[in-house]
Amino acid sequence: EAEVAQSPRYKITEKSQAVAFWCDPISGHATLYWYRQILGQGPELLVQFQDESVVDDSQLPKDRFSAERLKGVDSTLKIQPAELGDSAMYLCASSSSPGTGYEQYFGPGTRLTVT
């Protein structure tokens, strides 16, 4: 069964350093999501792509976070500089179509710890 791939699975970084996460969605899925999940809370959408275009990044802290999906396939989420409050699980998900209610397939996530 096809899966969403994410790397790294775990990342420890010092505050003020740069960090990047990578996501490879299920083949053929046009929509890609990046979520942040703080322990004990629900996933919060950071950015949503339809192919290579951003359709929602209203909750992305743009002064330090950036995301790209240059060829409409895999995606990278970057944080620079990292802050202590960025410690969380970063989940990537993909679906075959936006907004029409297709299920989201989540990857295993990247657990970020900022020290």
Add this chain to the structure above:
Amino acid sequence: GQQVMQIPQYQHVQEGEDFTTYCNSSTTLSNIQWYKQRPGGHPVFLIQLVKSGEVKKQKRLTFQFGEAKKNSSLHITATQTTDVGTYFCAGRGSGTYKYIFGTGTRLKVLA
């Protein structure tokens, strides 16, 4: 902005007891999805509801979408230890592609 709340936050039940979690949105939804996240795992899709008043069943799980499309519920009959995890609803508002996840209900089943 749109907010999605779930109650209860936690629920401990004895194996064999029933369990219900409720999801309430501050705005009318186009559709709602339910996910289960096992401890240490990632969310896994359970079901989607689209129509007002819709009821869907999956074995021991029953999902309902309210008439006003602002609330939903998940009911598990005769819980099993395999039901342990956190259940999230995710609602999509009208005219948006964005899903807002609820606060989640963490279920613990005691054998």
